[in-house]
Amino acid sequence: xxxxxxxxxxxxxxxxxxxxxxxxxxxxxxxxxTLPVDPGNSAQTGIWECQPGGWPVVDRQDTEVCYILSxxxxxTDDETGQTSExxxxxxxxxxxxxxGRWDVTETVRKVYxxx
Numbered sequence: 001x002x003x004x005x006x007x008x009x010x011x012x013x014x015x016x017x018x019x020x021x022x023x024x025x026x027x028x029x030x031x032x033x034t035l036p037v038d039p040g041n042s043a044q045t046g047i048w049e050c051q052p053g054g055w056p057v058v059d060r061q062d063t064e065v066c067y068i069l070s071x072x073x074x075x076t077d078d079e080t081g082q083t084s085e086x087x088x089x090x091x092x093x094x095x096x097x098x099x100g101r102w103d104v105t106e107t108v109r110k111v112y113x114x115x
Contacts, residue, residue: 005037016049028053030104044114054103057094064094064114071108076101 007015016033030053036046047069068090075084075092078099086092086108094100 007035007037012047016047022050022053022055024055025053026055028104030055042115044112046112047109048112049107049109050104051107052104054101056099056101058099060094060096060098062114063096064092064112066092066094066110066112068092069109069111071104072106073102073104073108076103 012035015035017035019032019034022030022032029051031051033049034046035048036044038045048066068086068088070088072085072087075086075094076082077084078101084092092110
């Protein structure tokens with residue numbers, strides 16, 4: 001059975017749950033809060049929030065597509081050295097095999113799909 005999932009905007013803050021410190025963090029104290037939504041298929045979807053801090057990403061095993069709702073971060077691509085400043089309204093695709101770095105400078109909140 002396929003069902004609609006709807007979370008009113010006014011409920012999102014209260015629905016985010018603490019998820020500890022971001023694994024692999026090497027700077028700051030990037031505490032996470034998440035609201036996973038299980039649509040009943042192989043993709044992971046939800047809302048993710050992270051306080052300032054940084055961590056490397058080595059050889060992603062999946063693709064992530066996300067839309068930044070609030071906050072600021074710098075993404076650095078290991079292969080090219082290119083940095084991308086992301087903030088409210090940014091649309092980001094991190095493909096399988098991507099290696100780089102996240103440095104959150106202002107608490108980031110995003111909507112994500114990982115597949």
